[in-house]
Amino acid sequence: MSALRAVVAFLLVTVALLMQVSVMSHLAWNGVVPNLCLLVVVGAALVRGPEFGAVLGFAAGVALDLAPPADHVAGRWALALVVVGWLVGRLRAQNGAEARPSAGSVVLTVAAASFVGSSVFAFTGMLLSDPAMGVRDTLVVIVTALLYDVVATPFVLPVVLGVMRRTETERSRATVRRETRLEPRPGAGVGR
Amino acid sequence: MSSPRPGHQRATRPSRGREKRWRGLERLEGGRPSRALLVALLLASVSLITLDQQTDDGPVEAGRTAVGETLGPLQAGAAGLVRPFAAVPSWLRTQDSLRHEVSTLEAENARLRSEQATSGLDRNRLAELDGLTRAAEDGGFTLVPARVIGMGPMQSFSRTVTIDAGSRAGITPDMTVLDNDGLVGRVLRTTRTTATVLLVMDPESVVGGRLGDSMEIGFLRGRGSIDDSGELTLDLVDGTVAPGEGDTVVTWGSDGGAPYVPGVPIGTVSQVWSSPRETAKFAVIEPFVDFSSLDLVGVAVPSGTRSDRGVLEADGSIR
Numbered sequence: 335m336s337a338l339r340a341v342v343a344f345l346l347v348t349v350a351l352l353m354q355v356s357v358m359s360h361l362a363w364n365g366v367v368p369n370l371c372l373l374v375v376v377g378a379a380l381v382r383g384p385e386f387g388a389v390l391g392f393a394a395g396v397a398l399d400l401a402p403p404a405d406h407v408a409g410r411w412a413l414a415l416v417v418v419g420w421l422v423g424r425l426r427a428q429n430g431a432e433a434r435p436s437a438g439s440v441v442l443t444v445a446a447a448s449f450v451g452s453s454v455f456a457f458t459g460m461l462l463s464d465p466a467m468g469v470r471d472t473l474v475v476i477v478t479a480l481l482y483d484v485v486a487t488p489f490v491l492p493v494v495l496g497v498m499r500r501t502e503t504e505r506s507r508a509t510v511r512r513e514t515r516l517e518p519r520p521g522a523g524v525g526r
Numbered sequence: 527m528s529s530p531r532p533g534h535q536r537a538t539r540p541s542r543g544r545e546k547r548w549r550g551l552e553r554l555e556g557g558r559p560s561r562a563l564l565v566a567l568l569l570a571s572v573s574l575i576t577l578d579q580q581t582d583d584g585p586v587e588a589g590r591t592a593v594g595e596t597l598g599p600l601q602a603g604a605a606g607l608v609r610p611f612a613a614v615p616s617w618l619r620t621q622d623s624l625r626h627e628v629s630t631l632e633a634e635n636a637r638l639r640s641e642q643a644t645s646g647l648d649r650n651r652l653a654e655l656d657g658l659t660r661a662a663e664d665g666g667f668t669l670v671p672a673r674v675i676g677m678g679p680m681q682s683f684s685r686t687v688t689i690d691a692g693s694r695a696g697i698t699p700d701m702t703v704l705d706n707d708g709l710v711g712r713v714l715r716t717t718r719t720t721a722t723v724l725l726v727m728d729p730e731s732v733v734g735g736r737l738g739d740s741m742e743i744g745f746l747r748g749r750g751s752i753d754d755s756g757e758l759t760l761d762l763v764d765g766t767v768a769p770g771e772g773d774t775v776v777t778w779g780s781d782g783g784a785p786y787v788p789g790v791p792i793g794t795v796s797q798v799w800s801s802p803r804e805t806a807k808f809a810v811i812e813p814f815v816d817f818s819s820l821d822l823v824g825v826a827v828p829s830g831t832r833s834d835r836g837v838l839e840a841d842g843s844i845r
Contacts, residue, residue, distance in 0.1 A: 352597070355676040355688070356604040360612040362818065365680030385563050392567045396574070400586075400593040402601070403678045403686035403722045405714060405730075408586045409574030411682070416567045452681055459683055462579060467683050467729065479681045 339501050343378060343386075346494060347394045350374045351401055366478045368486035369448065371398055371411075375419045376447045377494030380435055384423025391419030407464050414454035418447045440495075441487055448483040452476040591717055598675075598720035602690045605675035667702075667787050668831060668845075669824035669838040670695050675720070677820075685728040685748065685756075687711075689823060692719045696831035700785040702777075705823045708814035709733070709777060709792045712785040713825065721825070726792070727756035727817055735760060735792055735811075738774035742767045746775065746792060746811060756817040758793065760809040769795050769809045787826045 350370035358367035371394040379387025395412030398404060422443055429435070435443070456472045458464075467475075578586040672695070676688035691697055693716045703710040703723050711725040724731055727748040735746045737760075744762035760775060773795045779788025793813035800807045824838065831837070836844050 348597075348600075352600055352604045354679060356601045357608045358679075359677035360608060362677065362680070365677075365685065365818075367677075367679045367681075369679065369681055385560065388564055388567050392570065395571070397593065398682075399574070400590045401597050402590070402594045402715075402717070402720055403676055403688040404590075404682060405678070405684050405686045405722065405724060406682050407575055408578040408589070409571045409576075412574060413568065413571035416564070416571055420564050455681065456683065458575065462575070464683070472683070475680055475683065 342497060342501055343374075343390050344393070346374050346378075346497060347371060347390070347397060350394075350490075351397050355401065355403070363482060364478060366475060366482055368482045368490070369451065369479060370486070370490060371395075372415065372418060372448060372451050373444065373483065373486060373490045374494050375415050376422050376444055377491050378498050379419045379422035380426050380440065380443065381495060381498035382423070383427055384420045387419030387423035388416050389419070391415035391417070406459065407462055410455055410458045410462075410464070413458060414451045417454055418451045421450060422447055440491055441484055444487045444491065445480055445484050448480045449476065452479050587715075590715065594715075594717040594720055594722075598688070598690075598692070598717050601676045601688055601720070605673070605690075667826040668829050669704075670697060670827050670831075670833055670835065671822065671824055671838065672697075672721070673822055674820045684730065685725040685817070686714070687723050687725065687820060688720050689723055689825070690720060691825065691835070692716045692721050694718050694834045695825075696827050696833040696837075697721050697825050702785060702787045702790065702826040703823050704790050704826065705815055705820065707791075707816070709786070709790045710815055710817075710820065710823050723823075725756070725817055726758060726813065733758075733786055733792065734778045734780065735775045736778040737762075737767075737769055737795075738776060739770060740767055740773075742769070743778050749810075756813055756815075757796070758811040758813060760795070760811050762807050762809070765807055768807060769798055771795050771798060775811055 350373070354367055354370045358370070361367065375387060375391045375394050378390045392412050392415065395410075395415035396408070398411040398415075399406070399408040425443060426435070429439075453476060456467075456476060459467065460472075574586070577584060581587075670691055672689040672691035674687045675690045678684060678686040689703070697713055697716050699713050699715055701713045703712060709726055711723045711728070711731065714722045714724050716722075725748070726733055726746065729748045731748045733746040734743065736743050742762055742764055744760045746758045746760050749757050749759055760769065762769065775792045775795065777786045777788055777790045777792060780786050791814055793811040793815075795809045796812040797810035798807065799809075827833070827837070829839070839845055
């Protein structure tokens with residue numbers, strides 16, 4: 335089951351990466367395209383929680399760092415997306431794992447995640463002076479990316495959440511089955 | 527009464543313990559998250575950054591090549607699927623915009639015709655001189671055609687593209703990439719089927735340029751500007767020279783033609799300002815190439831390079 339989950343998540347990230355680099359470039363707005371990898375990580379973390387989110391964030395980030403035509407110092411997107419996956423997962427854990435997030439809260443989460451992700455990436459860039467960009471330009475890019483990510487949310491997040499929930503329901507069904515198998519045992523112990 | 531209670535408790539204790547153990551497993555599945563995992567992933571990211579920052583040709587570069595080899599053909603496929611649809615907006619145009627374009631083209635035609643009439647002599651002399659230099663330069667260079675199949679997002683703050691020709695087509699790092707308008711950039715790294723190109727508008731890019739009118743040399747840097755114009759700054763070596771607006775800038779070329787071959791047009795001077803503190807003059811260059819719609823490009827390879835596709839020789843023939 336967990337192998338299937340990993341494969342599905344991996345496929346989602348690959349498709350997102352290809353779309354982002356080869357397809358979305360036709361819709362680029364001043365070079366900014368929707369960060370589909372970030373959206374996939376947000377969707378997965380919303381359904382699965384912080385640990386899955388952080389692990390998938392790391393995988394998606396390394397893919398973004400290494401896949402052509404990336405030329406920045408590798409590991410910067412990995413760091414940014416680990417933080418995003420973890421924070422979004424924590425948000426979901428605090429709201430209760432079973433509650434389905436409303437459309438509005440998903441959009442807000444994406445906006446916050448996009449801001450945090452792009453900012454962490456830009457901040458590491460400034461620390462390493464990887465490309466020395468001005469603060470004003472950096473902020474403009476971060477805000478543009480945030481807006482574009484929010485615009486892309488209604489097209490991407492339902493798909494990601496749907497796919498994640500499909501594999502999730504299988505898993506939780508298995509969990510429920512195991513719990514029902516366990517439940518009678520303590521009861522029997524007390525009875526004796 | 528007191529004795530059964532402890533006994534009762536003793537009997538329940540092991541089962542509670544078992545329950546706890548199961549809860550512990552549940553926790554791993556998605557209950558309370560473990561900090562250790564987060565810390566491990568953060569450390570992994572940081573060590574990846576350090577590894578890439580410290581080593582030039584280490585495991586990270588191998589990883590880039592491996593990922594590039596696998597994703598390159600997929601990128602080419604995805605770009606090929608989308609290309610017909612990307613052309614759709616250019617079919618839908620208003621009559622006004624077409625009429626406007628016709629009138630601009632007519633005006634340009636007239637201007638060019640008059641220029642041609644006066645510059646025949648100059649052209650002939652230039653052609654002779656060109657022929658001489660070209661012969662001295664061992665036959666010029668050969669172009670390998672390629673298409674852009676991927677564009678790096680601006681969120682990564684660098685301007686790079688992937689093209690669908692790699693080491694099999696005879697491309698190696700540090701080769702000049704141009705299109706029919708002018709200089710595009712240089713090759714950073716290659717896989718078998720793809721190559722990553724650093725555009726001249728990237729803030730990390732530096733190109734040696736020569737002003738067409740005064741033959742003065744300088745360095746062109748990407749401004750890292752975030753709009754699609756992709757403006758460059760020209761930093762002249764001789765601070766006393768004032769570049770005129772509208773001057774053309776071409777590459778002055780590097781030793782052995784790598785990374786830049788000489789004589790490729792880059793752009794025109796659109797703005798000039800001087801900085802009294804640094805006693806230097808700067809010019810803003812508007813490139814000839816439209817970076818937002820890059821598609822067909824050529825990579826300048828040495829003459830006689832073996833390639834997996836037809837190449838354009840310096841004399842215009844296709845091999």
